[in-house]
Amino acid sequence: MEKNIDKTSYDALVIGAGIAGGEAALNLANTGYKVLLVDKELSVGGKMIMLSKVFPTLDCSACITTPKVSEISRHSNITIFTGAQASNIRKIGEKEFTARINKQPRYVHIEDCTSCQLCEEACPVSVSDQYQYGLIGRKAAFIPFSICSPKAAAIDIENCTLCGACERACPTNCIDFTMEPEIIDIKVKTVVLATGFKLFDPLDIPRYGYGKFKNVITAMQMEREIAPTRPFNTILRPKDGKVPDKIAYVLCVGSRDASVGNPICSQICCMYSIKQAQLLMGALPMADVTIYYINIRSFGKGFEEFYQQAKGMGVNFVKGKIGRITEKENGNLILRYEDINSGKLQEEEHDMVILSTGVLPNEGISELFEGDTLGLDKFNFIGQSDALAGPSRTSIDGVFVAGTASGPMDIPDSILSAGSASSEAISYLIQHS
Amino acid sequence: MKKKKIGVYICHCGGNISDYVDVEKVRAAIADEGIVLLSKTTMFACSDSNQRDMVEDIKANDLDGVVVASCSPKLHLQTFQNVSMRADLNKYTYVHANIREQASWAHSDDKMGATEKAIHLVRAAIAKSRYAEALESTKVKAIKKVAVIGAGIAGLKAALSLSEKDCDVILIERNSVVGGHVAEFTSLSTTTETGYQIITRLYSEVLKRGNISLLTNSEVIENKGSVGNFSLKIRKITNNDNQEIIDVNVGSVLMATGFDSYTPGEGEYGYKSLENVITLVDFKKMIDSQNGKLVYNGKQIRDIVYIYCVGSRQSDGGNTYCSRNCCTSTIHASIIARHKFSDINNYHFNRGIRTYGKQEILYAESLGSGDIYLQFNEDSIPEISVNGDKAIVKINDILSANREVEVEADLVVLVGGMVPRADNSVGSLFKLPKGRDRFYNEVHMKLRPVETAIDGITIAGACQGPKNITESVNSALAAATKSYSILSKGELETSPLIAVIEEDKCSWCGACQEACPFDAIHMEEKEGRTIAQINNTVCKGCGMCAPVCKPDAINLIAYSSSEIMSMIDALA
């Protein structure tokens, strides 16, 4: 898995091992180039590996991601560092970049771990599970999630009490508290940025009650509830564990909203909400699902048909802007909204509300570079220096951008963008060899 | 021969299968089948950890082959063939059973039935596995040259990208000039360059490349051969309408044939029957060519109504899909009209504005500058009538409780979307499959988005479905990488799944030769007898020769009579 640890020279550095970074790394590696793929998380696969099914085909997301992930992790031309971040990237002359990789200790020797989960059982510390978006808890000694790669335990040192229970429970002695952070200085010829996006934090819109009303959750949390690797075996609302039967989706949460600093459309929320609505109708045949929207943006291949299919299944679409959400004693929620069609203020009760949060740029990407400046666009996504004729080119020759790091896009577009970035990187490598 | 030993893996698919099919019951039902040494269920057969387990199982138990019962072989046949290979088995010893698309999902209404069917399907796969043996593929030379068909923005970019990878390109364009639709675009929303300038920039780059040959006025008229070596005949119209036929061999074909703009039917919203009704394409040319005042038919234009989704999103019509780019394109044109000419009022009769992503800024700008947006449903479309030299456009605006609104317009702009090329002769030539939207179809939107069902043929740009320029270029570069990766090693493996002749039974009647669409069979004298011979590198393994053979001397490898009959026995 994490081979060639002492190797410091590669053809390409790919930052971010989500679907875009993985695709770009595979294209480069299949053409014969040596790739270093780094991801700050404990697993490769990015956000896609956490999803339930994908629109508009309803393929299971894990079924598409896991084979790619396993191809990446086995590829002889790809070296993977998880729990690692790149920094100090500097262009030297016309042909070379130097960079520093900061690798955080996992406190587990990956190659020896059999993911038997005995450390998880032994660990006395319980904290919120970030990979299940806080729906459930996990231990401080834990396997990130069931289909993670590398499939190995990790120690959450922030929360660990150093009691040693995991170490004693481990049958292969793979837990090692003496691991230190590693700094690896590398040389590469090209860089692909596939740093992805972050989701809008709905705590920034207090009137929706997220964080205060337990039955208001984010779409990413619902994604986990309906994923095959889901934390519960059914769909339930967090406050009382009741199976919901009147569910509302609130679209454009943190998107198309200048008041929270994000005026652009996130491009994916309409479709993922429609997808979730269809899956919920399938899982809970008696449930009502209502989607409150401003405009439905089903613009991609097969998307409009998917939207019509949802309508045909009985998903209720209401053109309305949500003003405020309040909670009743029984945990149900009252949505106050402006019905755009009638112009009137309306109220509707739901027993669970899902906020379809938008796509924001990850911060601090340009700070990874020294010397040359990596340009950003006015929304702080990575700037495209030739947006139409060379969409993956950036302000630095030899640095390319793949996927949502340059702006919101769905999975098919991210994969095409990764194809584009790797194509440019391969051309660059050939031209500069 | 020693007795065959195989392993069988039954996938839960995280519930996609196990919610409807009792996978443990399936496992138990097949565990004692003769050659099954080991049988397991697994949460995700395709996961890295299960793949590793499989390799270990194969090695530890010295298995001769494996069967995985999971999703469609279209998704994971290759995955598990690769697993077999990593365990030092030949990939053709692997057999796949599809118990998701064809059992759990198809029969989610009948769990017993689905389970029973899954058991039979796995038994049939085990039956096939008895016959599955190691096969070696033949290697053929791959020509490191790609034919790019269509020299619009996607074709030009693909050609340049391949050229940069030291791959020869023949760029074939039907028209006399390159650039396609983009060359006609004037101002663009994301840059200061015009479409024409972008095309000129790319075109001059193409001319500099020694390894790109550009053929304009040219069409592919014949295609023979297959991946690695397609033999194309190209007809080029030269001066004085003479034609020249050019033969060229390429290893891969990249299709970038683009789209047609939707032309409204006669009378559709008054098109062609009313004077002041034009298409968006014409409107864009109009605002580009005029200055100061916007004039049409000698009259100054002030009030413009744009009717969106003409020929798109028709639930009963031919085009059910959204054309993706028209909202942005229209709003952009309307903003230019407002800036460039005096006294312009824009009225947007739309069905929900879809300025996705960063394009939203244009919509916000348009709203901010006072453009009026009215919305209609498909079942209540705007009506147009004439009053003097004005067009009266009536709409029931769903944004204001279906209030009837009337606009007196000087000009009505019909916003048509993108439709597949009417002339699909080149697509038929290569037998490219089309989707429900009649655009070319990719193998899998996410796993193989630029490949087609025909090996060696990739698709780029709007011939696959509506795309804007950025999206077309991304797909063109992705397709170029794919075409390049097929050829970069200089050789390809051809499938060993071909027809074989039992020479003892054959006494040459010629029926097989007649049936073969690829000229792969010929007559041969062998040890004093006249028999049929199959050319292994030409045979494509379609099997058309097998049923016509009177003495039943022909079988297709992996689909022989004994295999098929034993599968039928297992299913019965």
Place this chain on the structure above:
Amino acid sequence: MGELNKKSAKILVFSTEKISDPAIDMAGLLKLHYPPTVYTISLPCSSGIKPSWILHAFERGFDGVFIAADGSDCIYGESCTEKTGHIVANTHNQMKEKEIDPARLRMAAMCSVCSESFVKQMRSFNEYLLKTREA
């Protein structure tokens, strides 16, 4: 063959890997239901089916055999439609000789997105076969 399934007839479908299989897969994806006693054997091309296989299926107790033919979409050439048709005609003759109702073998061209058409075909074939079984 086991006990007769009362609800549904046993149907063997010969499908093709590139053309009709995707349609049958998509029927599953869309949860378009059809009788679970429909079994598919997939081949490269429908014009490679031997009449002896079809007769074997009847001998082994299948109620019906359905050829989901490539039709004009066949990747191996346009002659496929005619050749598959010829196989069906040939098999029909052999069925008559063996006193098997020729209507128990059906063929229809299935494109790669013909999911609904496939399901419709299966349901109507199933009804027909159940009716003749009673008769």
